[in-house]
């Protein structure tokens with residue numbers, strides 16, 4: 056097939072879900088009712104939904120078959136053993152603790168290891184990870200390399216940890232107040248950028264020097280492994296599962312959302328090697344999620360994840376996945392829309408601060424852009440900027456490091472013509488960027504405000 060340039064979807068469509076085409080007037084009414092927060096929309100009023108790639112992908116016929124096979128025994132179900140084998144095939148940690156999604160794994164782990172006076176370094180904390188760290192009273196510290204904070208700078212592994220900064224941070228704080236080091240693969244909030252194995256080995260060496268455990272926030276491990284396969288010297292002939300196992304071999308544990316590279320609609324897990332830590336986590340699991348052989352999941356969900364894990368590491372799938380995301384990003388880049396480069400694995404990130412220099416960060420340029428994309432074309436993206444990260448535990452508000460708009464691509468869900476439509480709408484809005492106005496926040500909750508805040512246009 057290699058002589059053809061077109062990367063086709065390596066699947067055909069097996070069942071379809073209709074999309075209702077709305078008018079600008081309908082969408083203006085929907086925006087007003089939603090308080091200009093796209094999380095408050097009815098998704099039936101969205102034409103192309105790029106809010107998130109989390110749990111929104113299509114499952115395969117084999118995954119649906121697994122749903123039928125799901126065994127709902129309370130304890131020791133065969134579905135659990137299939138799930139456990141599939142997880143340990145890629146991540147051979149001693150203990151696997153199933154949860155209803157990634158944040159439940161985070162909540163359990165940080166309840167056990169974090170707390171006031173503690174600090175968790177990460178390349179970049181994802182929003183729920185940061186919130187779960189801070190909820191215990193600990194500090195969430197982002198130490199991504201400098202290139203990772205510059206949207207326009209090209210670097211093959213922009214998600215890498217700044218190793219000198221990590222070492223200096225641990226020395227300064229003292230290892231006793233750093234219960235674990237995290238690395239997020241790929242770095243979602245930093246633009247879906249990958250982390251190299253070389254960098255992971257560097258983090259491992261620093262953790263060893265200070266006697267600290269290393270955890271992967273592994274939600275997009277397969278996409279990260281594909282980038283290693285494509286970009287890191289010595290890995291182009293190594294099979295994806297083997298690259299994943301090498302990533303795992305450098306860590307002491309992981310948190311995972313199966314809604315991403317589990318190719319499932321729900322699920323997650325926490326995995327650790329340490330027996331004592333596993334026991335403390337399981338005790339919390341029983342309190343908040345369920346018995347250790349199902350956690351927060353039905354047997355059928357465990358089956359869908361087990362099958363998803365075998366599909367997500369297939370090269371045809373990953374090639375299509377990464378190329379189709381790049382197809383959107385490269386088209387926007389050619390049209391002069393400022394995007395985070397190189398294009399990440401699961402999403403294209405538009406640099407709203409640079410597209411809308413007349414809107415100051417505290418008037419939320421990212422929010423202004425997501426509202427405009429919805430109003431004009433019914434496209435739902437997600438602000439990743441000052442709305443999401445601007446409010447601090449002490450109550451102060453500052454601008455986030457970047458004001459990005461993420462167009463996340465659900466897995467195996469939209470075709471190239473949907474994406475061509477998105478390109479057309481984004482270009483139209485970008486050509487009229489000077490007409491956009493900022494917003495004022497009128498209501499916000501104490502944590503994770505972006506989910507439920509309400510706005511008024513300025």
Ligand SMILES: *Cc1c(COP(=O)(O)O)cnc(C)c1O
Pocket residue numbers: 109156157158159181183184239243272274311312313314315322323
């Ligand atoms: C989605 C995600 C999480 C949280 O997982 P949920 O299943 O949404 O709770 C944590 N970290 C990263 C990097 C993510 O992308």
